[in-house]
Amino acid sequence: MADMDFDEILTGAQGELRRGTLVPACLLLLRRPGYGYALIAELHELGFNVDANTLYPLLRRLEGQGMLASEWNTEESRPRKFYRTSPDGERLAAELLADWTRIDRSIRSIEMGDPT
């Protein structure tokens, strides 16, 4: 198989693997209140390549589901919508983290050749 093909397959598989990790990442980061664009910068630094046109709708959806609370901050030069993880969002993040740990353990055990 050509390397070109492998890189393409890798990018696709990584994209699928990471897709769901954006929600726990946002919930955990927004324990400290933040606005959309600052969150994008933080996520980029942490290696999550997410675009504004994906993240903003996601934040709004999480807010609609009650996982995030929002508040317009008008103290700075421009009004900005600040999000903060709600108690329900904390619970969701905890559940997702627990799931993450289980998946990690399973994958490791398979890798070690002890799939029980």
Added chain:
Amino acid sequence: MSTLADRYVWGVLRAVPERQRADLEPEIRALIADAVEAREASSLGDASAPGDAASAGDAAPGDAAAVERAVLTELGDPELLAARYTDRSLYLVGPSYYLDYRRLLGLLLTIVVPIVTLATMFAGFIAGISITQVALNGVYAGLSVGVQLAFWVTLVFALVEGRGTRKAAPLMAWSPDRLPSVPSSSRLGAGEAVVSVLASVFVIGVIVWQPPFYIDGRTVPFFDPALAGSWLAWFLVVAVVEIGFTIAAYAARRWTWTFAVINAILAAAFAIPAVWLLQAGRVVSPEAVAEMERIGAGAALAPTAAVAAMAIVVIAGWDALDGFLKARRTAGGR
């Protein structure tokens, strides 16, 4: 004059429901403003801002219009952004309904289009219009009804999709009972071959024998003597070739696309002249027609010819179509 950003915001807002607009507008404005700010910062050399991988370098600091343009380009189609905000689907018929849609449309098309085509042609035969006109009318009616069906079925499914809940169940639950049966054979069966040869022998027999027409105590030739030299010879040849072809196809043990094409050509070689002659009233001898009219059965001539023409079209059409279906089954990796 409104700025690009204003137009972008409006582009998003007009694609979301009215009641969400007031809420969404400041959010999108803030998004654009923050993105512009980040891009200006990055073009000044602050590499930590997001979006610096794109073409921010082109914009000279302070070139606000170029920065705004770059930001909006990166945000992409406002309707796409609106769809993400509202969780609206960007397709007419999605995965939950697509199979139902395709099956229903396929079923309707394969049933309704042939019926409408044949019924239109039948009406044309009865009316005694030219064979070309009959064929054109049939094709036109079939196409029209096919396009109409495709449009309305798609419209209904798109409406159902648009109003559907997020976790829509298929219209018809699937069960193993709905599995297709495996096609039994993709070669020409012995039964089919025998029927085909017998039909050709029958045609040859009728042509050679020239059946007399007994009517009201008299005997007149049934076929128009004018046919004898040219057209009857043609049908004779076609029938003989058909027998040879059938035997060859049976012996080959495998039905191929070539066979399907030859089969269709042979069917057309018989059906088209036969229907044309029937429609032109050149099959039955003038004596026989005169006798029919003498006993008052003249009115039955045209409908009988129409029914005969129709039967020829249906049988030849099915024969040709069946050949292609068979070839497709064979080509389908079996």
